[in-house]
Amino acid sequence: MSASDSPAKPIKNRRLYIDWMRGLACVLMFQTHVYDSWLSPAARSGRFFALSQRIGGMPAPMFLFLAGISMALLTQSLRKKGLTTGQRIETTVRRGFKIFLLGLAFRLQEYLLGLPWAPWRDLLRVDILNIIGLALMLMGVVISFSKTRRQDYWFTGVSSLAIVMFTPLVWYSSYPRWLPSLVTDYLHGGHRPWFFPIFPWVGFAFAGLFIGTLIISTNEKFKESTLTLWLGAAGIVSIAGGMIFDRLPAQLYPVYDYWHTSPNFFAVKFGVLLLMVCFSYWWCVWWGQKGFSWVAQLGTTSLLVYWVHIEFVYGRFKPYSHELSLFGASVGLAVITGAMLALSVLKTRYREAARNWIMATKARLGAAIL
Numbered sequence: 001m002s003a004s005d006s007p008a009k010p011i012k013n014r015r016l017y018i019d020w021m022r023g024l025a026c027v028l029m030f031q032t033h034v035y036d037s038w039l040s041p042a043a044r045s046g047r048f049f050a051l052s053q054r055i056g057g058m059p060a061p062m063f064l065f066l067a068g069i070s071m072a073l074l075t076q077s078l079r080k081k082g083l084t085t086g087q088r089i090e091t092t093v094r095r096g097f098k099i100f101l102l103g104l105a106f107r108l109q110e111y112l113l114g115l116p117w118a119p120w121r122d123l124l125r126v127d128i129l130n131i132i133g134l135a136l137m138l139m140g141v142v143i144s145f146s147k148t149r150r151q152d153y154w155f156t157g158v159s160s161l162a163i164v165m166f167t168p169l170v171w172y173s174s175y176p177r178w179l180p181s182l183v184t185d186y187l188h189g190g191h192r193p194w195f196f197p198i199f200p201w202v203g204f205a206f207a208g209l210f211i212g213t214l215i216i217s218t219n220e221k222f223k224e225s226t227l228t229l230w231l232g233a234a235g236i237v238s239i240a241g242g243m244i245f246d247r248l249p250a251q252l253y254p255v256y257d258y259w260h261t262s263p264n265f266f267a268v269k270f271g272v273l274l275l276m277v278c279f280s281y282w283w284c285v286w287w288g289q290k291g292f293s294w295v296a297q298l299g300t301t302s303l304l305v306y307w308v309h310i311e312f313v314y315g316r317f318k319p320y321s322h323e324l325s326l327f328g329a330s331v332g333l334a335v336i337t338g339a340m341l342a343l344s345v346l347k348t349r350y351r352e353a354a355r356n357w358i359m360a361t362k363a364r365l366g367a368a369i370l
Helices: 003-008 016-038 047-055 059-080 085-114 120-124 128-144 149-171 181-191 198-216 224-246 263-287 294-300 302-313 326-369
Strands: none
Touching: 016 047, 016 059, 016 263, 016 294, 016 302, 016 326, 059 085, 059 128, 059 198, 059 263, 085 120, 085 128, 085 302, 120 181, 128 149, 128 198, 128 302, 149 181, 149 198, 149 263, 181 198, 198 224, 198 263, 224 263, 294 302, 294 326, 302 326
16 A cells, blocks of 8 residues: 555554444444334335435345455455465354354354343344354355455455345245255345345345455556546446436336345445545545544444444333433434443453553563563
8 A cells, every 4th residue: 555545554553444334333223223113103104214214224234245345355365365265264253153152152142132022033033143154154164265365356246236136036936845944044134124134134244345356456556546436436436326226117026126136225335335435435534633533433443333232222221211302312323332442442452451461461571481
């Protein structure tokens, strides 16, 4: 990365704008959940709530998309270390499996805290953590078999496109009766919009893996700053293309569900994601050197703040349930955001303090031995 890109250069080898975009996803998630859970029925009938929920459709694709970018960065690191294909698969699949297990643990926690009213089937719900973990495992296998950068583009691009194009067929196909719902839920979520099945959600992760491959391909001749501008332009084209194709009278699939399975809707969301990458990069270029970024801070601990805020917005510890005015819920949103930021900072400082203590202990032991 050249000197001109330095304002967006991360601290401790992290790309600041990636953390910032992940933090933005957290903020959008907070507002979606708080207004959905705490607003009174009267306040939910206005345009503001409808807009809030429409915006709320972006955090999940953002988290998956950014997981794909992170996988590209991890893969580059593993290749530089000279790991074999098998070793890369083991490393990436292990990381994804840990997230998948965390997703199961999260569902178990929600079930236990919800007793005696929680239905046992909630334990099997395909939630965002489950699908992120599964996406990481799938991406790790696919990208580990790639030998060249050109194959990286082909493997990731084709995988994303295949998932998107097969989604309408997978959702509305007939499955054998003996196939358990645990399997079909991971394919189409039982047609429930609050589930996150492989089709189409993993397509966002592979799209992020493709974009991440582009990002790590930048060099002195083709700067990362230039790439983000091209991504922004591509985002506009993708949004326009999805909207144009949606208005065509001819349809490719027997069942057309724009909001859940349509490739056109995926194209629109993918375009928005590309624009957000461009926006996040240049925001960090212009403002990233002005001190502490609370949005980026949230992004570095997104898993923690996701896990904790759910309990205070939807879970056993929620203070309100569909009873606040818009003003009251907005105040609550500010409190939740501030509390999650404080938790994020505490985790970061605790982790750094623990790391420093371990390093100091090792140094003292080494000096004593010598």
